[in-house]
Amino acid sequence: MPFDPHLPTRSQLRADQRAIGWWLLVVAAMIWAMVALGGATRLTGSGLSIMEWAPLSGTLPPLSQAEWQRLYDLYRTIPQYELVNQGFGLEGFKQIFWLEWAHRLWGRLIGLAFVLPLAWFWLRGRIPQGLKPRLVLLLLLGGAQGAVGWFMVTSGFEADRTAVSPYRLVTHLGLALLLYGLVLWTALNLFRPERNAPEHPAGLRRLVHGTAGLLVLAMLAGGFVAGIHAGLAYNTFPLMEGRWVPEGYAELSPFLLNWTANIAAVQFNHRLLATLAGAAALAAAFWGIRVLPVGFARGSLLALGLVVALQYALGVATLLLVVPAWLGTLHQTVAVGVLTAALAALHALRRPRHAAPVSRTRA
Ligand code: HEM
Incomplete structure (x- = not known):
């Protein structure tokens, strides 16, 4: 094969594989923590507390009394409030708000922890041949998981419902496990080719x-x-x-x-x-x-x-x-x-x- 100075050496390739592998392991660990947080959110009945899908502005929690009241008033319009939490007051609402907010914030952080290193490795030409389509697929699946999460939450606002649709819950859980599995498998491929x-x-x-x-x-x-x-x-x-x-x-x-x-x-x-x-x-x-x-x-x-x-x-x-x-x-x-x-x-x-x-x- 003719000498090509643009190709990485074997040891550079190995180092890149390991660096990307470690990055993916961190992302996998964050998804694992997300599953735990999701379980706690569901089991404490917190999942329906935020009735808006605001990817950017929702990053910050309410910062004024008026904003807390606005979100609480929204929550008071759904059957779960009427049937399960009626009269629990703004303080009760705050208790179920924080876990759902943390679950969504953690999702955003996982997105950042994936996208920023991806861009960095990509721009520096450090992603090995053949791995790019897989990483783009993971990115798309991660985005889809956020959308499925919101799709699941909306089912809980329907008339006479006090919890989300079990079919959407299983889709959300299944996609989380699939995403985790693919990220982990990709990391394993890089560490143990x-x-x-x-x-x-x-x-x-x-x-x-x-x-x-x-x-x-x-x-x-x-x-x-x-x-x-x-x-x-x-x-x-x-x-x-x-x-x-x-x-x-x-x-x-x-x-x-x-x-x-x-x-x-x-x-x-x-x-x-x-x-x-x-x-x-x-x-x-x-x-x-x-x-x-x-x-x-x-x-x-x-x-x-x-x-x-x-x-x-x-x-x-x-x-x-x-x-x-x-x-x-x-x-x-x-x-x-x-x-x-x-x-x-x-x-x-x-x-x-x-x-x-x-x-x-x-x-
Ligand atoms: C190989 C063993 C098992 C695996 C991989 C497994 C996995 C799971 C998963 C993924 C869920 C859904 C998420 C959750 O809410 O926890 C779940 C729920 C549940 N499992 Fe298992 N499970 C196993 C064994 C068992 C056994 C032996 C029992 C009882 C006889 C059991 C009782 C339950 C119950 C009661 C829930 C619902 C918990 C809830 O409402 O949050 N599981 N399991």
């Missing part, structure tokens, strides 16, 4: 894929439990009102409606999927410990087994204690830990590529 997984049985890789799929389904089902407040009923474990499969599982018609709108079925599905995912994760962890050498793959599988066991216990405790806000928030937060461990394990066990792509560098 080689596909040099240790020798392991193909069955183990398949098991980890199946586990990850079950975990994602369990998480989406959990979103519906949260969305229709199904955690406030059947607060016993493992039986539901003395039965393994609750009475009325198939009460609604058409049948599929039960999976999103019937408290008994929604909660049962979440338990079942979590149990299957938990058993699969533990099996993968034991298998990994037995056959893999000490290293990233083994460590990830061990972490997966441990964090899924913790998440399962937190879920049972959340249910038995009838969803206290702090415990529900912790359960939502540790779900992202489960996803992290599953993605790390999947990444570590990627199938080796026969011919590695040649990145253009000079020696």
